[in-house]
Amino acid sequence: MGLKVIKSGVHITVQDFGRIAHQHLGFSVAGAMDRQALELANRLVQNTIDEACLEIMLTGGTFLFTKSTVIAITGADCQPKLNDVSIAMYESIIIRAGDELAIGYLVDGRFSYLSVQGGFVLDAVLGSRSTSIRYQLGGYQGRALQPGDQLQIRESGQDGSLPELTCKHDTLNKDHPLRVRYLASADLDYFSIGKLADFEQMSFHISAQADRMGYRLIAPNDRLAHEHTMISEATVCGAIQIPPNGHPIVLLMDRQTTGGYPVIGVVASVDLPKLVQCSERVPINFTRITVEEAQLLIEEQAQLNQSAIKPKAGLACVDQVKQLIEVVEGAQLSAFTYQDKKGVRIKLSMRNVKGARNYDKKS
């Protein structure tokens, strides 16, 4: 078997990179909102980067594993606990049959991702395992997960014997305001250079009308309001539509395939994860870049993602650490630093030691 849902949060769905090739028939792309987080979650368990994961929106759930595997959790900090003990995000975690994973509220973003080594046993529908709630297709029975659902985990052939991995991550925004790079629409029939300047001077906020279809932004004034209509054409991910009221809508994964509002520009692909995870409280500014710059950034990002995954430091000395804790506890020291022969430095802080999982380690 694999994973059983004990408690489900608001909206947990299976997502991969989406159903790209059937837009001409009217099928929305769907797919992970934060593709960067999905890719890293997969890399951490040595899956292909577009393997389907669970996308967890706003609040988590509880899962029982009925099979040993390796998992990783990425995206917004969702306070994961394994058998009631806090575990790290952005690390591969070894799971034994019978382990219970609890995922809490998402504290610094909107979406978290749970990958399992090998992926889930689910049929691809039109080339993708992504859930499309609106059309009730893909993912797990075309819907969000509910308590009692059981997902099978595919045999990966390298069960539990993976090197434990960790990764540097910086996808979540710490900036205030958030600077989002975008590419101005090349069609200036609707928006003049002057309008682009207005757009770039404004600070926007994400409104409450923000879902997987798109985020409606609140503009500080009506300087973008207009009366243009245009002939409908295909929409692209990250397109910044300007409806007549002048409050932009950024089109996202579950967007309709065609749209008739003029587009002022498109968010640079590398900045979409930050925007998608951004809080309603953070002001957003748009900065123009060129297609050439944006495509170089995509290349850099792809290289970074490859090099970001590293073996966990100090993994070899977990047993040593356990021994050390016993020694330090016995000596009633409050803090202790130890450096082994390989140069791995272990700093123990004894304020809230309950077990071996609470030590800080630095390499």
Added chain:
Amino acid sequence: MKPVIYPEGDHAIHIRFKAQIDPALNARVHDLTARLRTAAIIGVQTIIPSFRTITVVYNPLLIKLAKLISQVEPLLKIDLSTSAKPKKIITIPVCYDKAFAYDLAELANYNKLSIDEVIKRHSQTNYLIYLLGFLPGFAYLGGLDPQLAMPRLDSPRVKIPAGSVGIAGHQTGIYPVESPGGWRIIGRTPIELFSMEREQPMLYEPGDYMRFIPIDKNQYHTISRAVKHNQYQCEIVWEER
């Protein structure tokens, strides 16, 4: 007129013809779409035709904008003014019985036509499928008799059954799946417009034509049963342009 390429973000381009909704221009859109698909440019993920635009979505890790444009440009220079391809017409049986046609009487009254005349006019046109969008398989059809036009309902219905045939303004179309909507409903087809069970989930593509064949309630139920057992095939007619 030669279409123009506009980059749309860092992973797509729009190839746009003149801003108008016109069957001849749309035929050129579909011809060029076919040409682009045949070219099978490496890095191109999908091609989406609409009224006057072809959107090409690509993976910038596999092909950069400049290279994509250099490969697309020569295809635009080929003369596309005449389309030799015959029309592919998919015939869709539609039952205009009042059990399904919630708004047929009102629409006939609105346009000062008899119900039979509405059915006759609605079912004698080859409608051009300009594009599919809004819902999977929802076809934007061109060619509605202006005498059949009627504005949408003031307040949309919460649920319109799959297969419902409607009119909104100067457009006619079919709801492929159950959906809320404000179209005036004048009939229903027993055909499943899209089904994941079929090898080809969709019966038609943008650029094809659609014609409605009036059927009565008995025929509706007979076809409906056949559809359930995967034993019904819509007739396809080829017509020279």
